[in-house]
Amino acid sequence: MSESTPTRPEADRIRALLETESDEIKENTRLFNAARYDAVEAVGAETHEQYRTRAREIKEKSIERLPDLIHRTRTAVEANGGTVYVADDAEDANRYITRVVADEGADSVVKSKSMTTEEIDLNDALEADGFDVWETDLGEFVIQVAEESPSHIVGPSLHKSREEITALFEREFEPDEPLDSAQKLTAFAREFLGERIDEADVGITGANFVMAESGSIALVTNEGNARKCASIPDTHVAVAGIEKIIPSIAELEPFAGLISRSATGQDVPQYLSLLTPPVDTPTIDFDRADEPGFGGGDADREFHLVLIDNGRRAMRRDEELRETLYCIRCGACANSCANFQSVGGHAFGGETYTGGIATGWEAGIEGLDVAAEFNDLCTGCSRCVNACPVKIDIPWINTVVRDRINRGKDPGFDDLLVDGLVPDEEGSGTPLRKRFFGNFETVARLGSATAPLSNALASTGVARKSMESVLGVDARRDLPAFERTTLRKWARSRDPNVEDPVRRVVLYPDVYTNHVRTERGKAAVRVLEALGCEVVVPDVGGSGRAPLSQGMIATAERKARSAAESLLPYLEDGYDVVVVEPSDIAMFRREYEKLLPAGAYERIDEGSYEILEFVYGLLENDGDIDALPAGNGAGIAYHSHCQQRTLGLESYTETVLERLGYDVLTSDVECCGMAGSFGYKSEYYDLSMDVGETLAEQFEPAADERTVVASGTSCMEQLDSLLSPGTRHPIELLDPVGREDETPNGTSPLRKS
Amino acid sequence: MSAGSVREFQQSLADLDTASTVVSPDEFETELEDIIETPAVGAELPFDDPSLSDLPVQLEPSPAQLREAVTGVTGARMGIASLGTVAVESRSRGDEFVALYPACHVVVVRERDIRADLSDAFSWLRAEFEAGRQSLILATGPSSTGDMGALVQGVHGPEEVHIVIIRDNE
Ligand code: SF4
Numbered sequence: 001m002s003e004s005t006p007t008r009p010e011a012d013r014i015r016a017l018l019e020t021e022s023d024e025i026k027e028n029t030r031l032f033n034a035a036r037y038d039a040v041e042a043v044g045a046e047t048h049e050q051y052r053t054r055a056r057e058i059k060e061k062s063i064e065r066l067p068d069l070i071h072r073t074r075t076a077v078e079a080n081g082g083t084v085y086v087a088d089d090a091e092d093a094n095r096y097i098t099r100v101v102a103d104e105g106a107d108s109v110v111k112s113k114s115m116t117t118e119e120i121d122l123n124d125a126l127e128a129d130g131f132d133v134w135e136t137d138l139g140e141f142v143i144q145v146a147e148e149s150p151s152h153i154v155g156p157s158l159h160k161s162r163e164e165i166t167a168l169f170e171r172e173f174e175p176d177e178p179l180d181s182a183q184k185l186t187a188f189a190r191e192f193l194g195e196r197i198d199e200a201d202v203g204i205t206g207a208n209f210v211m212a213e214s215g216s217i218a219l220v221t222n223e224g225n226a227r228k229c230a231s232i233p234d235t236h237v238a239v240a241g242i243e244k245i246i247p248s249i250a251e252l253e254p255f256a257g258l259i260s261r262s263a264t265g266q267d268v269p270q271y272l273s274l275l276t277p278p279v280d281t282p283t284i285d286f287d288r289a290d291e292p293g294f295g296g297g298d299a300d301r302e303f304h305l306v307l308i309d310n311g312r313r314a315m316r317r318d319e320e321l322r323e324t325l326y327c328i329r330c331g332a333c334a335n336s337c338a339n340f341q342s343v344g345g346h347a348f349g350g351e352t353y354t355g356g357i358a359t360g361w362e363a364g365i366e367g368l369d370v371a372a373e374f375n376d377l378c379t380g381c382s383r384c385v386n387a388c389p390v391k392i393d394i395p396w397i398n399t400v401v402r403d404r405i406n407r408g409k410d411p412g413f414d415d416l417l418v419d420g421l422v423p424d425e426e427g428s429g430t431p432l433r434k435r436f437f438g439n440f441e442t443v444a445r446l447g448s449a450t451a452p453l454s455n456a457l458a459s460t461g462v463a464r465k466s467m468e469s470v471l472g473v474d475a476r477r478d479l480p481a482f483e484r485t486t487l488r489k490w491a492r493s494r495d496p497n498v499e500d501p502v503r504r505v506v507l508y509p510d511v512y513t514n515h516v517r518t519e520r521g522k523a524a525v526r527v528l529e530a531l532g533c534e535v536v537v538p539d540v541g542g543s544g545r546a547p548l549s550q551g552m553i554a555t556a557e558r559k560a561r562s563a564a565e566s567l568l569p570y571l572e573d574g575y576d577v578v579v580v581e582p583s584d585i586a587m588f589r590r591e592y593e594k595l596l597p598a599g600a601y602e603r604i605d606e607g608s609y610e611i612l613e614f615v616y617g618l619l620e621n622d623g624d625i626d627a628l629p630a631g632n633g634a635g636i637a638y639h640s641h642c643q644q645r646t647l648g649l650e651s652y653t654e655t656v657l658e659r660l661g662y663d664v665l666t667s668d669v670e671c672c673g674m675a676g677s678f679g680y681k682s683e684y685y686d687l688s689m690d691v692g693e694t695l696a697e698q699f700e701p702a703a704d705e706r707t708v709v710a711s712g713t714s715c716m717e718q719l720d721s722l723l724s725p726g727t728r729h730p731i732e733l734l735d736p737v738g739r740e741d742e743t744p745n746g747t748s749p750l751r752k753s
Numbered sequence: 754m755s756a757g758s759v760r761e762f763q764q765s766l767a768d769l770d771t772a773s774t775v776v777s778p779d780e781f782e783t784e785l786e787d788i789i790e791t792p793a794v795g796a797e798l799p800f801d802d803p804s805l806s807d808l809p810v811q812l813e814p815s816p817a818q819l820r821e822a823v824t825g826v827t828g829a830r831m832g833i834a835s836l837g838t839v840a841v842e843s844r845s846r847g848d849e850f851v852a853l854y855p856a857c858h859v860v861v862v863r864e865r866d867i868r869a870d871l872s873d874a875f876s877w878l879r880a881e882f883e884a885g886r887q888s889l890i891l892a893t894g895p896s897s898t899g900d901m902g903a904l905v906q907g908v909h910g911p912e913e914v915h916i917v918i919i920r921d922n923e
Pocket of ligand 1: 327
């Protein structure tokens with residue numbers, strides 16, 4: 001790779017994180033993630049879903065009537081004897097808070113965990129004015145001592161091992177006894193911070209929720225430090241974004257269980273504090289240590305609620321970024337993200353926020369340039385979608401921000417070759433590489449038309465070098481080999497001959513199945529025919545998945561409209577649409593809601609099926625399973641596809657294979673790491689392989705006795721390079737004709753053997 | 754609002770590594786004396802009967818007594834059977850300090866005050882808020898952290914929690 005490749009520093013940065021922080025982050029995020037799945041199962045998926053629906057509604061309504069809720073909050077807090085300050089931005093908030101602290105004549109301040117105060121860099125502002133500030137959440141404390149930034153919304157120091165913390169504390173504090181266990185570290189921190197809390201004049205907390213009607217705050221903690229920060233110093237300052245307001249205690253209910261279940265898999269947090277300050281807890285005076293009644297102090301309690309705008313009101317007006325404000329900061333989107341599990345928030349995060357939703361927060365608070373630094377780490381795998389307790393479409397926010405970043409970019413390219421690939425809608429700012437991947441359909445069309453020459457050419461060293469330097473396509477990746485005879489051409493040349501069909505089916509010729517993995521398309525046609533369906537493979541263009549994943553929304557929209565125009569007449573005619581490529585069925589069922597008029601979306605959503613889902617349906621309706629070859633107990637290692645699993649479609653494949661008599665082992669990783677074009681990009685190659693490693697580890701022990709199958713094209717590519725070539729689509733196992741007369745993909749002349 | 758069962762409450766507490774003891778009103782004082790390790794501090798219970806006044810528990814303690822105590826005794830007017838949660842109120846008697854400083858927090862709750870689940874608890878909470886009692890902590894098990902590389906109990910709050918359930922008189 002040449003030194004001038006712009007992707008080089010990013011590749012180095014990611015490699016460094018993979019070496020230093022990855023092990024801890026993987027272990028911890030996966031623990032949280034697994035605990036979340038268990039907790040949802042324990043409470044019941046349906047109940048959990050009802051809470052999510054309710055939580056979403058509450059957030060939508062609360063943001064809708066935010067100005068009114070701010071007003072009500074102010075009225076209630078002031079009636080209770082507290083003060084409310086609405087700060088326009090970080091500077092405004094810091095000015096106010098430092099003044100409150102100065103007015104108290106305070107020397108020191110203790111804080112409990114608050115991302116919002118991280119966002120405004122409150123500690124720096126307080127320290128600049130000469131105040132001592134101590135973070136009392138142990139994770140935040142570690143970060144403060146290490147002078148680092150949080151790597152995770154919920155566990156700010158989860159990239160650090162116990163050994164690293166021991167070394168850090170022993171260096172900084174020179175304790176008499178070694179701090180060589182989690183117990184000793186905790187005991188040390190408790191004592192050290194306990195003294196700081198007792199001495200502090202002001203306690204600063206965040207607020208997970210603010211309840212307008214009573215002027216109350218809700219705090220979610222496990223350590224008990226927020227309880228101390230809110231009750232031991234006489235003055236309590238709570239800092240929260242304006243989006244944290246909900247109407248009243250009644251609306252808190254769904255969140256009380258959701259937040260911990262989503263964050264750490266707990267049923268409820270250790271401590272859910274519901275405080276309506278100033279609280280009745282007496283003040284305590286440690287200077288009068290021997291006086292009864294907690295020192296007999298007669299100080300008044302003081303309370304300030306600082307509500308922060310800092311870009312939020314503008315986000316509220318922004319149709320696309322608005323739902324970011326529903327976020328309750330549980331971190332589930334980070335824990336369920338395969339890329340995040342490998343690199344953590346120091347790569348996948350901005351100034352303050354980390355994980356999938358960080359793109360929305362950072363774009364709204366800091367600006368597009370900060371979001372641009374990590375936005376490409378979201379591959380759109382959509383695994384966070386079902387994890388999010390308030391149903392935020394996190395991948396969509398990432399796509400929208402990507403689109404805006406593209407448009408804001410200086411072109412800097414003037415390449416005739418690619419001119420034909422530039423759709424007008426995108427403007428010339430979209431980087432060349434994104435246009436290349438976004439218009440893969442065009443590349444594929446040309447590739448098939450000129451195959452095998454195109455394949456031979458593309459595989460030469462010279463071509464791969466220039467692809468790497470110009471397009472950032474990693475030379476270590478195998479390129480897709482285009483078939484000269486596309487699936488459509490093949491289908492046209494056949495005489496289907498199904499009398500009295502049980503169903504009439506449009507097999508959607510997605511770009512990969514049509515040009516590259518034609519064998520799985522042919523198998524699909526033959527399986528459907530064997531089960532009594534009439535199958536047509538019409539001339540329909542790409543679904544728009546490829547441009548969408550590059551943030552080229554206008555192009556995706558145009559593709560979606562064109563695909564809909566081709567498909568709708570069939571649907572009107574009573575055809576079902578059957579799709580082989582999971583990322584395309586996900587387009588039809590999920591993203592088309594954003595790209596098409598409601599009526600067209602609903603029609604396509606209702607009328608389209610993933611291929612094995614459809615086969616399952618046929619078998620359920622008296623389809624003849626004996627028309628398909630039996631599995632006879634043969635072993636299968638099956639990797640479903642991330643977007644397929646988000647739609648809940650993987651079980652159809654498992655069930656059909658099991659009914660045929662296969663012994664199925666299913667992977668449980670969130671994503672294979674390839675994620676469409678992601679794994680081809682030079683700077684992400686190492687990350688992509690690192691993510692894939694977990695999948696490989698699950699299958700490697702079984703790979704000798706089991707046939708490896710995967711539903712997605714990119715998953716197949718990834719498994720081919722991780723294990724050995726020859727990964728197949730499950731539909732190929734069902735093919736009544738078998739594989740003898742087909743060219744197996746693994747022997748394509750362009751693949752490494 | 755439905756009543757939760759003592760048995761379910763105790764099961765939930767066991768799942769949380771939290772001890773529990775069921776006592777009759779008559780046994781209350783002797784049982785509690787057994788449970789309390791001295792020095793102990795307390796906040797008078799938030800119901801008329803029983804009282805902590807005849808027990809070796811320092812009420813309204815000084816800051817020094819608070820720091821030295823190994824046990825803190827408070828009452829709760831609500832427990833959640835399905836979760837093992839109790840409500841610690843922020844009262845002027847200093848429940849919050851008593852609940853936080855000592856290593857062991859003993860919570861006294863009456864059988865009749867046990868709610869079945871979180872949603873019953875919220876019905877109670879809404880009524881409390883309406884009545885103007887609007888500051889309390891729903892506490893579930895001992896304080897804990899995973900931030901030091903392994904799960905550790907006893908951080909800024911108690912390391913151990915013991916729930917004493919007083920049976921209702923028949
Ligand atoms: S976006 Fe959803 S999943 Fe992610 S932190 Fe926010 S609430 Fe949690």
